Amino acid sequence: MTFWDQMTSHWQEISAELEKIRTKNLYRQCKVSSGIDFCSNDYLGLAKSGLLEEKMKENLSQDTLGSTAARLIKGHRQSMEDWERKFSEFVGAGASLSLANGYVANMGLIDTIADSRTAVFTDRLNHASILDGIRISGAIKKYYDHLDLDHLEEQVSKWDRDPASPGKRKKIIVSETLFSMDGDKPDIRRLVEIKKKYDCVLILDEAHSFGVFGKEGRGMCFEDLSREEMDSIEYRVYTLGKSLGLEGGIIATTELGREHLVNRMRPFIFSTAPMPMIFTTASDSLDLIRDMEKEREHLLHIASILRDGLAREGFSVSSTVSQIVPILMDTEEEALYYSAELRKIGFDVIAIRPPTVPTPRLRVSLNALLTEKEILSLIEALVVVRRTKR
Numbered sequence: 001m002t003f004w005d006q007m008t009s010h011w012q013e014i015s016a017e018l019e020k021i022r023t024k025n026l027y028r029q030c031k032v033s034s035g036i037d038f039c040s041n042d043y044l045g046l047a048k049s050g051l052l053e054e055k056m057k058e059n060l061s062q063d064t065l066g067s068t069a070a071r072l073i074k075g076h077r078q079s080m081e082d083w084e085r086k087f088s089e090f091v092g093a094g095a096s097l098s099l100a101n102g103y104v105a106n107m108g109l110i111d112t113i114a115d116s117r118t119a120v121f122t123d124r125l126n127h128a129s130i131l132d133g134i135r136i137s138g139a140i141k142k143y144y145d146h147l148d149l150d151h152l153e154e155q156v157s158k159w160d161r162d163p164a165s166p167g168k169r170k171k172i173i174v175s176e177t178l179f180s181m182d183g184d185k186p187d188i189r190r191l192v193e194i195k196k197k198y199d200c201v202l203i204l205d206e207a208h209s210f211g212v213f214g215k216e217g218r219g220m221c222f223e224d225l226s227r228e229e230m231d232s233i234e235y236r237v238y239t240l241g242k243s244l245g246l247e248g249g250i251i252a253t254t255e256l257g258r259e260h261l262v263n264r265m266r267p268f269i270f271s272t273a274p275m276p277m278i279f280t281t282a283s284d285s286l287d288l289i290r291d292m293e294k295e296r297e298h299l300l301h302i303a304s305i306l307r308d309g310l311a312r313e314g315f316s317v318s319s320t321v322s323q324i325v326p327i328l329m330d331t332e333e334e335a336l337y338y339s340a341e342l343r344k345i346g347f348d349v350i351a352i353r354p355p356t357v358p359t360p361r362l363r364v365s366l367n368a369l370l371t372e373k374e375i376l377s378l379i380e381a382l383v384v385v386r387r388t389k390r
């Protein structure tokens, strides 16, 4: 077979695969967003804030635009170290390491600390970056049912008792502290208890709780845990692309943990460092976040108005505690229909479908710039769309 014949069959295969995706209503397309924002992760509205934009312009003139190389070559800056120190102090960690985004933070972290002799216990609904980290590391993946920590404990103790699993192998437990697609949370204190009882490493992903929960927006760990409990967690992962209004990921750990990642974490070692102004602006963003108590209160207030209103109108809303309010749908087609109709009348609400989540839904995520009136108009719009549905 010639080269061109092979190319042809390759593209044929790909077309067939896309066709299959289309027929299952799972086809995806990038769309320019329009309408009132009910889908971003800009929970405090900082990405749109002129204030942060001004700071960024100032920061831009302080350094080169691009970092010009990986941190271990020429990409490192004092401002990066300052940002990491400031962030560590804010979240009560010994040290932190910044990465290009939250995806590589999770993926690279797990790949660095796990190997084929490690068992990683993961909530079934953890983010793809966590699951991909487990896959790439070659570790043994052990799912536990979503938020079911009895199931987790059962799995961990079974693993310890299994004569086929040599006792000294490393065990890692990993969970989000606020689930991105469900808006619910695990019992973090119990996770820490299990971690201690069975001598596991614990990774908590604070991506969606940072900025919204905990004292001054420090995250869910600050909401639920004592200082001693928090110190027993080996790694906490945060993103800069949600409440901080920027882009990036950061891992909070100990000095030793950071030193190890700097020496071993491939996406850190082999990738150009983010633009220096990201770090200086993240530092400005942190200053803003800590004083946004009013915005946090408002955000959780409008979330409860939305949840109550939807439940009253008979929509299937999962029992969330947060600014993320998923409306469960029977089929992918139904989720797509609602999203498209809402878009036509000025509401930007996104349909989330498998494989991102097991059940199709509209993932409504709120931000502090939304008004009560806009929340009520979304509820009304959903009722209208339901009426027009065939």
Ligand SMILES: Cc1ncc(COP(=O)(O)O)c(C=O)c1O
Binding pocket: 101, 102, 103, 104, 106, 127, 129, 176, 180, 205, 207, 208, 239, 240, 241, 247, 248, 249
């Ligand atoms: C829980 C969680 N962790 C990590 C990430 C990845 O972060 P980033 O978007 O910065 O790559 C996401 C993305 O939405 C997420 O939901």
